[in-house]
Amino acid sequence: MNQLDQITSAMGLEQGCFYDMYGVEGFIESAPHWRRLEPFIYRCAELDKLDIIQKVITHVTDDHSYIDELFEVAEDLYNKGMKQAAIILYECVSECEKYQHSERLAMCQYRIFLISMGSDQKENIRIISKFEPFIERLDYDYQLDAIKDLANAYWGLHEWDKMKDLSQELERRADLAMKQTKKRVYKSQYPFFVYKAYANLLFSNYYDYTKNYEKALKYTDIYEEFIENQAKVYEDYEVHHKFREWAKLNKCLYKVMMGKKEVIPEYIKCIEHREEEILHAMVKILQSANRYQYNIDELLIRFKAQIDDKFSDERSRGRYTLRSWYYRRVVLFYELAFYYSNKREFELGAVSLLVSLELSVFVKDDVLISKCVNLYGQLKEYLSNQVHEKYKIIIDNIYIKASL
Known part of the structure; x- marks a missing residue:
């Protein structure tokens, strides 16, 4: 050569x-x-x-x-x-x-x-x-990582029940591994306690999805306390720091989702310098604002650059899977469409709705496409001919791709 x-x-x-x-x-x-x-x-x-x-x-x-x-x-x-x-x-x-x-x-x-x-x-x-x-056929040492990665994949697909089942299996296996007294070098990516903590983090995400925010907070407390206790045994400061930060963010998040608008400044302070968390935070704040009918115009102006960049740099997705990252962008623009429509700013809402529909087609998610089409049906009488034409182009492209 x-x-x-x-x-x-x-x-x-x-x-x-x-x-x-x-x-x-x-x-x-x-x-x-x-x-x-x-x-x-x-x-x-x-x-x-x-x-x-x-x-x-x-x-x-x-x-x-x-x-x-x-x-x-x-x-x-x-x-x-x-x-x-x-x-x-x-x-x-x-x-x-x-x-x-x-x-x-x-x-x-x-x-x-x-x-x-x-x-x-x-x-x-x-x-x-x-x-x-x-x-089950993997070397036992790799199985913890494989279960974690598969749970993350189902998280990205929003297959919540499957994610929860895998989280339970991850915690069970982590508990068994931690009880082993035989000393040898393991091939798993992290110490065993990390998988147990992560399983509880996934539980909190599951209850976030089911809107049971009290339980989501409970499991956040569980993994935060568990990590604090392990800090006395292990000196893996990077892992401990990550879980503490996630716990702090998620506690703010779940309180916001419970309608506690006063927590938003603290939540924003936590995420404003963390590019990978801004998108997730804005999705959740918009969902809360739409549910409890409060105004967040100031935040939308503040993070306008991140919101407007609909196909933003994938490197900003951080720990989130690519699928989950794209999903959040679809939901962000869908919630924006709802937010502006509730304020009767229909043309602004239409712009966001078309972006959400475009991204839904891009990720080939039929459920999200259906949600966008349904929202369009509710708003169409308020929209301009220009919006109707753009909508028709996107829908026609869906049918063309489906027929190929």
Whole structure:
């Protein structure tokens, strides 16, 4: 590979321009050798030449010669952040794995699940359903992380009952793990107490969804107190700080959702310098304002830049899954439409409603599309012809995509 790169450089050509030819001659038309194949995969991954990796690996795995080695390279690429290259190897290894109950197959499916989750709701459901049966086949040390990640995925899809069931399983397994006296190195991402605390955080989110804010506060107190007690045993200050911050934010949030408008300044003070929390906070404040009929015009002006940027930088989503992040943007504009409509500012409401509908189509969420259509039906007599025309264009596009 080094010689090929030097030749390419001396000729003044783009790096990797001969990789396709080299892949065919070196690994497809002749017998592949691992000492040449391994650096070739790494170099293609570095240059993002994924189509070449796919072509070569599909041929190489025909005789199952290098499955062990390919899995190890996939893990290394994954850990180095080259995940799109890694997923090609994981998929090939999965297809070649003859033992359907093997830990390696389960690990491949787990990695594919983590890499593949995106903004498309229907695709995410397919990815989740494909991975879920493999959790029990994973190495026990990875199961806590897998259950946590799957619960987060259902959180992002707003499948609350499934999220709650997984949270209960996460807490049960964390309790069992914490009782183990055998000392050894575990492969889980966090100390066991973190999973128990996180399970209770998920419980609080469940009760937020069901509008049982007293219970949501109860479970917030549980994980906050639990983390404080663990702080005396473990010196993982970063984890403890995160949970304390989440508890502080969520306590303000649940009080706001109970209609306690006076808590909003404290809530805003907590989130104003945390980009990833502003969107979530504005969604919740709008929902509370719509439910209890109070004015938040000042806040809408203050955070206008973040609200107006409907397809804002995904890096601002922080700990939230991509699906959950997009969902919040849909709901934000839906609640804005309601808020302005309640104030009889129908044209402003219509602008927000069309954005919400557009985003609902983008994430392919039929429930959200239906909600937007229903709200439009309630407001249409107050809207201008221009709004009706824009609405028709969006709806027509839905039917066109559905017919393809």
